Amino acid sequence: MIERLLELARRRVDGGADALWRRVERTAVALEWGRLKSAGATEEAGANLRVRHRGRVGVAGTTAVGGDDGGAAQVAPLVDRALASAELGEELDLVFPAHAALPSLPTFFQQAANASLDDLIAIGRSLLARLEREGCRVNVSVERETAETRVANSAGALGEYRSTGIGVSAEVWRIAGDDVLAVGDAFEGADLPSGDAVAALADAINARLDHALRIVAPPDGALPVIFTPPGLSALMLPVTQALSGKAVLQGISPLGARIGDHVFDAGFSLVDHPLRAGRAASRPVDDECVPSRTTCLVERGVVQRFIYDLETAARAKAESTGHGTRGIFGKPVPAYTNLVLGAGDEVSGGTLWELGGGLLRDVKDGLLVDELIGVGQGNVIGGAFSHPVALAYRIERGEITGRVKDAAVAGNAYELWKRVGGFGNDARWTGSRWAPSVLLEGVSVARR
Amino acid sequence: MIDRLTAALRSSRADYTEIRVERTWSTAVTFRGRRLESATANEDQGGCVRALHRSGGWGVASFTSLDRLEAMVGRAGELSRAVRVDPPIRLADVPAQRADAILDLDGDVRGVPLAEKKRLIEACNGAMLAVSDRIVDTLAAYRDEVSEYWYVNSDGTVLHELRPEVTLSGTAVARRDGTIEKGLESIGLRRGWRSVQEREAGFREVAERAVALLDAPMVRGGTYPVILDSELAGVFIHEAFGHLSEADFVYENPQARDMMTIGRRFGKPVLNVGDNGAAPGLRGTLPFDDEGTPTQDTPLIKDGILVGRLHSRETAAAMGERPTGNARAISFRHAPIVRMTNTYIGNGRGRLEDLIRDVKLGVYACGAFGGQTMLENFSFTAAYGRMIRDGHVAELVKDVVLAGNLFQTLDRIDHIAGDFRWNQMGGGCGKGGQVPLPVTEGAPHVRIEAALVGGDVPA
Numbered sequence: 001m002i003e004r005l006l007e008l009a010r011r012r013v014d015g016g017a018d019a020l021w022r023r024v025e026r027t028a029v030a031l032e033w034g035r036l037k038s039a040g041a042t043e044e045a046g047a048n049l050r051v052r053h054r055g056r057v058g059v060a061g062t063t064a065v066g067g068d069d070g071g072a073a074q075v076a077p078l079v080d081r082a083l084a085s086a087e088l089g090e091e092l093d094l095v096f097p098a099h100a101a102l103p104s105l106p107t108f109f110q111q112a113a114n115a116s117l118d119d120l121i122a123i124g125r126s127l128l129a130r131l132e133r134e135g136c137r138v139n140v141s142v143e144r145e146t147a148e149t150r151v152a153n154s155a156g157a158l159g160e161y162r163s164t165g166i167g168v169s170a171e172v173w174r175i176a177g178d179d180v181l182a183v184g185d186a187f188e189g190a191d192l193p194s195g196d197a198v199a200a201l202a203d204a205i206n207a208r209l210d211h212a213l214r215i216v217a218p219p220d221g222a223l224p225v226i227f228t229p230p231g232l233s234a235l236m237l238p239v240t241q242a243l244s245g246k247a248v249l250q251g252i253s254p255l256g257a258r259i260g261d262h263v264f265d266a267g268f269s270l271v272d273h274p275l276r277a278g279r280a281a282s283r284p285v286d287d288e289c290v291p292s293r294t295t296c297l298v299e300r301g302v303v304q305r306f307i308y309d310l311e312t313a314a315r316a317k318a319e320s321t322g323h324g325t326r327g328i329f330g331k332p333v334p335a336y337t338n339l340v341l342g343a344g345d346e347v348s349g350g351t352l353w354e355l356g357g358g359l360l361r362d363v364k365d366g367l368l369v370d371e372l373i374g375v376g377q378g379n380v381i382g383g384a385f386s387h388p389v390a391l392a393y394r395i396e397r398g399e400i401t402g403r404v405k406d407a408a409v410a411g412n413a414y415e416l417w418k419r420v421g422g423f424g425n426d427a428r429w430t431g432s433r434w435a436p437s438v439l440l441e442g443v444s445v446a447r448r
Numbered sequence: 449m450i451d452r453l454t455a456a457l458r459s460s461r462a463d464y465t466e467i468r469v470e471r472t473w474s475t476a477v478t479f480r481g482r483r484l485e486s487a488t489a490n491e492d493q494g495g496c497v498r499a500l501h502r503s504g505g506w507g508v509a510s511f512t513s514l515d516r517l518e519a520m521v522g523r524a525g526e527l528s529r530a531v532r533v534d535p536p537i538r539l540a541d542v543p544a545q546r547a548d549a550i551l552d553l554d555g556d557v558r559g560v561p562l563a564e565k566k567r568l569i570e571a572c573n574g575a576m577l578a579v580s581d582r583i584v585d586t587l588a589a590y591r592d593e594v595s596e597y598w599y600v601n602s603d604g605t606v607l608h609e610l611r612p613e614v615t616l617s618g619t620a621v622a623r624r625d626g627t628i629e630k631g632l633e634s635i636g637l638r639r640g641w642r643s644v645q646e647r648e649a650g651f652r653e654v655a656e657r658a659v660a661l662l663d664a665p666m667v668r669g670g671t672y673p674v675i676l677d678s679e680l681a682g683v684f685i686h687e688a689f690g691h692l693s694e695a696d697f698v699y700e701n702p703q704a705r706d707m708m709t710i711g712r713r714f715g716k717p718v719l720n721v722g723d724n725g726a727a728p729g730l731r732g733t734l735p736f737d738d739e740g741t742p743t744q745d746t747p748l749i750k751d752g753i754l755v756g757r758l759h760s761r762e763t764a765a766a767m768g769e770r771p772t773g774n775a776r777a778i779s780f781r782h783a784p785i786v787r788m789t790n791t792y793i794g795n796g797r798g799r800l801e802d803l804i805r806d807v808k809l810g811v812y813a814c815g816a817f818g819g820q821t822m823l824e825n826f827s828f829t830a831a832y833g834r835m836i837r838d839g840h841v842a843e844l845v846k847d848v849v850l851a852g853n854l855f856q857t858l859d860r861i862d863h864i865a866g867d868f869r870w871n872q873m874g875g876g877c878g879k880g881g882q883v884p885l886p887v888t889e890g891a892p893h894v895r896i897e898a899a900l901v902g903g904d905v906p907a
Binding site: 029032033034035036037038039040041042043044045046058059060061062063064065066081084085087088089090117118121135137173174175176177178179180181182250251252254328329330331371373374376377378379381382384386387388390405406408410446448 | 474476477480481483484485486487488489490491492493494505506507508509510511512513514515516520523524527528530531532533534537562563566584585621623626627628629630669671700701703704706707781783817818819820821822823824825826827828829847849851852853855900902
């Protein structure tokens with residue numbers, strides 16, 4: 001369909017066009033409160049068109065692309081709507097990239113694509129079996145996605161790839177009186193998880209649950225706090241928001257004028273890796289025909305660069321870093337793919353999974369934070385945060401002594417990233433972020 | 449369309465089948481700073497089939513190509529058969545419904561040129577930018593949609609509706625050196641074009657507040673008597689209590705069921721809470737839910753005692769209770785799950801002044817930047833706060849984060865004013881990957897006798 005869209009656009013538009021077509025099929029099974037409950041299938045397709053006409057840019061999208069004519073009847077109305085959008089649009093010196101060779105990258109895994117409903121159910125059941133315990137209820141979901149993406153522009157660039165994605169998540173609930181405990185985790189990848197990966201997921205949940213059964217009083221004061229890989233979200237979110245070229249362009253990024261400055265601890269490096277094999281977010285080309293490449297954002301504490309899509313780059317007089325991401329509706333926005341914190345070595349977790357990644361022994365009295373409540377609320381990009389804990393443990397004399405409730409942690413992410421006490425040896429993926437546990441010094445901990 | 453759907457329904461071999469089809473026209477205009485970010489018109493369409501075989505689980509098939517309707521009815525049936533469920537899923541009875549309902553469009557947005565919509569939101573954006581040169585960034589968005597909705601099920605229900613929605617939202621970012629503050633405006637209505645005219649004043653006000661917050665001190669962390677304004681009280685009751693009253697959380701979890709036993713005391717006798725999907729003109733209002741059950745006003749807490757919960761047909765049958773019309777799906781891409789509609793704290797007596805008269809030192813927490821509940825703990829970020837000193841509202845403070853334990857906090861609500869209002873905001877509720885679902889919250893001013901206020905946590 002996009003060839004026809006671009007062909008018509010070439011005739012009616014004076015400044016070029018680009019288009020994305022995507023078709024997604026999803027199969028999902030859900031085990032709810034310990035039993036198999038539902039199975040679902042999704043078939044979705046759509047196209048997004050962007051045009052530049054008389055110096056102005058407009059976009060339009062539609063899901064009405066099916067049917068025997070392959071969406072041919074929708075081509076003219078979509079171009080009309082994109083032109084109407086451009087008529088109101090701002091002037092923008094948007095240049096569509098020319099054809100370029102794309103890096104080769106495996107994004108489609110036959111085993112994942114061919115997995116039957118029973119295969120997915122079997123993964124769910126094996127995880128359930130490892131998680132069931134007295135007095136607890138378990139929810140498990142397993143989802144497989146296959147997608148075809150096609151992106152092209154009027155300058156002759158074309159990207160096309162098939163991809164697979166697998167998500168397996170589980171949550172164990174334990175309610176005792178008014179004490180509610182939920183411990184969850186997820187596997188995300190482009191291929192089916194190995195048996196070991198399913199076991200590691202269960203181990204990660206079980207270890208956190210075992211330590212959580214005993215409740216202890218929270219500590220109080222400015223303390224060393226270990227943030228586990230999932231627990232790091234509150235500290236990473238301000239940084240990733242501030243490293244977006246869009247925030248920089250708007251003048252709201254605290255890192256906007258800090259390229260080349262030593263802003264973080266020397267152990268802090270952050271890289272965006274769209275070419276990491278086996279990851280669901282990996283892709284050979286972005287959604288605007290820009291070939292994917294690795295982008296070093298922070299190297300050894302020094303800010304290196306920001307991420308850009310075509311429009312943000314055009315406005316900032318910069319180059320797109322290949323981070324254009326677009327859906328069927330709306331225009332592209334810059335977004336990260338796989339973010340890697342630290343050295344980025346992918347060490348397999350194996351069976352030696354331990355909370356805190358070896359950092360516990362350095363802590364006399366402190367906290368280990370696995371999940372916080374309210375991350376993303378408030379004025380995130382400024383760096384200040386204050387969150388009650390959802391799942392956190394007290395550390396005394398180098399050991400976890402139990403779960404703490406009714407405590408809150410607060411601080412400023414930029415200040416804390418200068419006070420890194422150590423990085424753990426437990427780096428892992430949490431969604432599309434690869435990070436180890438991190439020990440930060442002098443975090444405000446309040447009990448209530 | 450209805451004929452096509454009923455014919456497809458007849459082809460199903462499942463014991464229960466339902467088909468939902470939606471066609472949505474939407475437009476969106478967004479300004480960022482002085483620049484138009486985008487102005488777009490989109491068309492979205494698709495359907496969802498749910499099927500249930502005796503001793504099978506739910507089979508759900510969603511699709512964007514209507515040519516695939518019959519095939520997807522078959523697919524949903526296969527999926528249901530492939531999932532063995534014991535004991536079987538049962539559905540509570542709901543009488544067959546037939547309706548052809550057009551909600552009040554109040555100026556059909558589909559007839560308004562995109563350029564008019566641009567002018568409207570540009571004026572709101574301009575009102576924020578004009579406040580001060582300290583306003584370094586704004587985001588102002590207009591969004592509307594009209595959704596045509598068809599629903600049929602094998603129990604004989606046939607529905608056709610036209611559902612409008614319009615939202616305006618604004619963010620004003622004020623900055624001085626390293627200090628950044630923001631103000632949020634949000635208006636959301638299940639109506640049309642006429643209902644969103646002349647709304648600049650609200651945008652101006654949040655920008656003025658963002659600038660004022662630059663000079664405001666952080667609230668000193670600690671435990672205070674806290675008065676919630678209507679907006680924050682509404683968000684609080686939705687997040688901190690509403691989600692626990694959704695029966696899918698308890699129906700197959702005996703421990704959760706014990707925790708949420710009907711008759712349990714949740715608060716002092718002043719506390720009344722409910723969810724009303726039939727309240728006229730609100731964003732969470734619809735004549736029927738996405739299983740064809742009529743919506744209703746469901747009391748949840750009466751005089752401090754738990755008296756009800758929110759149900760789908762499945763959870764109602766499992767718990768031997770009546771469906772409440774709370775099975776909702778965000779779009780054809782999803783199956784319905786138990787959701788809130790318009791959730792409220794009922795009126796008490798008196799005014800704000802009566803709540804603060806005997807407060808020596810307290811916090812008046814206003815507006816909501818966000819809220820989240822995890823288990824029995826919650827965290828809410830107020831848009832701003834004012835200290836209460838010796839019975840009077842005093843200076844502006846910022847970074848007011850309320851955190852606490854749900855059960856303790858509900859029990860500490862000791863005074864509720866009589867100034868109830870619905871907060872007709874945009875945004876929406878998230879659950880199970882379905883976000884944002886249009887909901888409304890409403891409340892009067894509410895006093896919590898003691899609550900932890902974060903912010904400047906003394907180290």
